[in-house]
Amino acid sequence: MVRLDHEVLQNVLKPSRYTGGEWNAVKKDWDKVDCTFALALPDVYEVGMSNLGLAILYEVLNRQPNIAAERVYAPWTDMEQEMRARNIPLFSLETHTELAAFDLFGFSLQYEMIYSNVLNMLDLAQIPIWAKDRTLDMPFIVGGGPCVYNVEPIADFFDFFIVGEGEEVIVEVSQAMAAWKKAGRPGGRRGFLERLLTMDGIYVPSFYEPVYAASGDYERLTPLDEKAKAIIYKRVCRDMDEAMSVENPIVPYMDIVHNRIMLELFRGCSRGCRFCQAGICYRPARERTEAKLKKMARGLVDKSGYDEMSLTSLSSADYSCLGGLVDDLMEDFKDEKVSFSLPSLRIDSFSIDLAHKMQQVRKSGLTFAPEAGTQRLRDVINKGVTEENLMNACGSAFRQGWKQVKLYFMMGLPTETDEDIIGIAKLAKKVVDLYTEIKGRRGVKVTISVSCFVPKPYTPFQWFGQLPIAEFERRQQLLKENITDRAITFNYHDARLSIIEGVLARGDRRLSKVIYQAWQDGAKFDGWSDLYKHDTWLAAFDKCGVDMSYYNERTRDFNEALPWDITSPGVNKDFLLREWQQAMEGALTIDCRRSKCTGCGICPNLGVHVIDYAKEAKPVDLSTETAAPKQPETDPKGPGKPRTLYKFRAEITKGDELRYVSHLDYANLFLRAFDRAKLPMAYSEGFNPHMKVSFASALSLGVTSEAEYMDFELVKPVCQPEVFDRLKAQLPPGAELRELREVHGKQPALMAQADEARYTLTVPYTGSEAEAQKAIKAYNDAAEVIWQRVTPKKKREIETKQYMKQPVTAELTAAGLRLVMDIIITQSGSVKPVEILTAIQQQFGLAVDASQALITRNGLFAHGKRLIELV
Structure with a gap:
């Protein structure tokens, strides 16, 4: 297990990317499972946590009692620097286990420009980058996701690929791994890969050898095993109502790219945009029933506490029952302030009435x-x-x-x-x-x-x-x-980035040496414009003697062999050729979903069919313009009348599990806990209503607390024991509800009441206690001690002694030097305990590194009383 020191996490941006422990995360005992699977998206945490496909696979695997699935994402550059400097291997979020200890390590390949991150993560995990160099005790490296429809440029880095939709096959692969291990790992690594050849939707590159003509053109892949299939067709879920999905979404502590519920309406799109790979590779369209979606929505809201839901699909407005579904969802959640959005709107299926419905809680x-x-x-x-x-x-x-x-x-x-x-x-x-x-x-x-x-x-x-x-x-x-x-x-x-993407999208195995060279020379996070190094990529192509234009600028002959023919979504080449010709003629192809078949071949080739619940296409009247739906009223007295609210004050903790969660994210976890607790919360008035919850003085990142305070208001009377029990049950580890009191009469805001904070600091120390006491006494005896606070916007000097209610005390313990500080809080500001410690270190010779101090706030007070005692 990898242990992350406080010093490491204090030195990186957004340390909660690496701590795990989120609500609904699954942590299993490795001694009780037969297969361990690390699921990775080779990008930063907030991007990876926004991926629905990976979330589905995480839950699908963890529903199996003998399989443990854990998550890992690419560490940001600052964390990577710390890890390499300290020889910290890449680890999973759930148990902080080294990735090299897993049985299977799978990457979701969302787009070509994350390939360099795959190599970087393998290197950080201390796993050989080339598949041929891995030994029996190392994990098998698996690829999946949209890029599997041409994996040849990265084939030599992976042991195998899962082609298509993974809900079913990923369990089959994991159970095959468990069986192979139980049998004593017969045949070594090759023995396990041979077992996979009999499964549909699995491509094992090492069982194929590419052949090139004398001219350098790609000719074919030659199978090296009699069981190796000529074409690997994608796996597909035939009935979306039966397909497993997310029921217990992980709720991150920090903000992520798509920080909301994702409700998948259907898969596939038959609109037939000729540039769109997803439109082909996710065919055919298969809808979920409205009843199933309503059940899923209810469960997702209840188990996550999110108040935003995105109705996702490739073309969400094409869901045949969308109007009725939206009406029902708005009705079901009208008192819970849940907002809904459609991420993809087609102009020809746009309805202003629908848009009003979707945005009556929050408008964008x-x-x-x-x-x-x-x-x-x-x-x-x-x-x-x-x-x-x-x-x-x-x-x-x-x-x-x-x-x-x-x-x-x-x-x-x-x-x-x-x-x-x-x-x-x-x-x-x-x-x-x-x-x-x-x-x-x-x-x-x-x-x-x-x-x-x-x-x-x-x-x-x-x-x-x-x-x-x-x-x-x-x-x-x-x-x-x-x-x-x-x-x-x-x-x-950036056109430069698109050019590299174009090369990788239609390349062959000869590009693996280019990707490797670019990574060796510093390429990573290529999808991030501020980190993309175009010159590095150009130099890699030059060093490897590979002509970029051969792969991206060259118009291919219709009869030439294509490297990606091995992994197929089931579409017929004849259909693609007809569509090319239709494009050159500017001719339209109809949508096959509710009309005649256009002959793409996917349904018969895969044995799957379109599932659409509309009896007939319902034309949308774009001229219909109705008034915006009336906002749901949370107050039974009606608008314009004073509300009766029921206010509570809570004493809560911020434990070690939440030490690296920012104050804003700490506050947000309570908002979601309130939603899960189904308490009748009061909201602010106005266009974008907010839950009426307030907190006392904010904690600095990395500081824990034994006594934080929070005020919140309800619109209906609920007895204190019930509020206490319902809220306490929905709090994650580290956030404990210690005491709850109902507030009677008017009270000043929490921020205005606190006038004193007491802290304990424990910091590593190797000197004598006498030397420590001498430095601390010098600080206490000084008439004034100036600290220069530097922020991104300005610098200012703070006289720290004016904020000291009591002299700093210290004692030497087994854990280090333990200091106690009583700090005054004023309306104009205060001083941070780490600033005082640093001042003692720098100005009075205390031999410590203040950045290593573990700080706990022991209490917040007003006139000597705990804030909860004031109500």
Whole structure:
């Protein structure tokens, strides 16, 4: 088990990324399981924790009594520096176990630019990067996720890949591992991999050898074992109502990218956008029933405490029962202040009435994706929406009060011309002018975000040559020059990064040496613009003698072999060729979901069918504009009348488990605990209501407390013992409810009441007690001691002695030097105990490192009384 010293966590940004212990995290006894599986997303914690697929697999595996699944994410650069300096191996969050001790170590490969992070994490885990170098006692490295539809550039780093949807096959693999171990690991590593060859959806690269022509062109993969299949078809969940999903979502202590519930409505999309790999690889569309979704939503809210829910899918507005589902969810959660959102809105399925319903708790801007600036190019890519659709949608929104619109486009699509680029600017200007026409004034904000098109495998554009960097940059400049209205904001992607992505997306195994070289030279977190090192990648291609343009700029012959043919989503090549031809003709292909089959081949090839609960397509009337739904009232007396509220004060703790959780995140964990406890919480008035909860003086990061205080209010009377029991049951380790009292009469705010804080500091110390007492006495005897506080915004001097209620005391213990400080809190400020300790260290010669001090706040007082004694 890896132990992280306080000094390490104090020195890194957001230390709660590495501490684990979150609500609903599963920690199993390794002595009682047969297989251990580390699930990784090779990006930082807040990105990895936002991935629904990984969350599903975590729960699916941990429901098996003999399997333990734990999580790991890429440490940020500051933490990596600490780990390498101290030789700390990469570890799991649940048990802090070294990754090298797991049976299986799986990476979710979401996009190509995280490949360097995979290598970096393997190196941090002290596991050989190349699969051929791993020995019997090392974990098997598994890959999955969207990138499995061309894994050849990274095939030599992985032992095997799971192709397609993993809910079922990941359990099969884990049970196979348990059986192989129980049998005595027959055949060594190869013996286990041979067992996987009989499973559907498993690709083992070491059982295939790539063959190249004399010209250097890729020719084929030659199987090296008779059981190695010619094509590995994806695994697929046939019935989404039966498919396992998240029931007990892990609730992080810190804010993450998507810090909300994700309710997956259905999988697949049959709209047929020709640039979209997901549209092919997640086919066919399979819906969950409305009854199932309502049950899932209820459970997710109850077990997480989240008050936001995203209705997710590739095209959520296409869910056949969406209107009824939204109505039912709004009704079910009307008294719980739960907000709902649709992350992907199509212009042609937009309803202003639906948007009102979705945003009656919290309102935000609207986002649409026309993808191209002209109708000609939208027809080429089979987007199936028109300028009229966009104007109708925006017009309806503007009339109902919206004044922010974000539009997504792509640049570099097949057949694109300068006219198409300029069309983006013209379309955005038309949206601005529409707002002015409707409202009679300016005031709209239109943001256009333009990404660089990357051709992907298993799309009709998989043969298309990507634009070179210089041409992308020229077109970006052309668009910038044609945006003249200040109401339009233009954001665009780094073309250099898209070029590397394009190379990796359609490469073969020869690229593995390039990826390895780039990582050795410092490439990591390539998806982060501030950390991406383009020159490092260019140098890696040069050192390895690999021509980038061969992979991304070259338009491929329709008859040439493609490296990714080995792992298939089930689509027929003939269909992709027909779609290419349709694109060149600007002809549209119908949506097969509620019309005739378009012959992609996925359903018959995989033995799965479209599941759609609509009897017939229901046209959306975009002209319908209804008044915004009335806000649900939490006060039975009605608006405008004084509310009767029931106030409580709680004494709570912040234990070692929460030491590295910030004050804001500490407060948020109580808000979610209140939601899980189903207490009738009071909310503030206004457009974005907030739970009426307040805290006393904030703790610094890394400081624990034996007595924090929190006031909260209810809208209905609940007896104190019931409030106590319901809240206490929903608090994570480290947050203990010690005492609860009802507040009668008016009380000043907690922040205004506290005038004294008592702290204990324990810091490593090797000197004599006499030397320590001498330094501390010198501080106590000094008339004044100035400390210079430095913040990112300013520097200021603080006279620390004015805040000392009692002299600092100290004693030498087995754990180190133990100091007690009584600090005065005033309305104008105070001093931190670590600042006092550092001042004693620097100015009076106390031989300690203040950054290593473990600090606990023992109490908060007002006029000598605990704050809870004031009510």
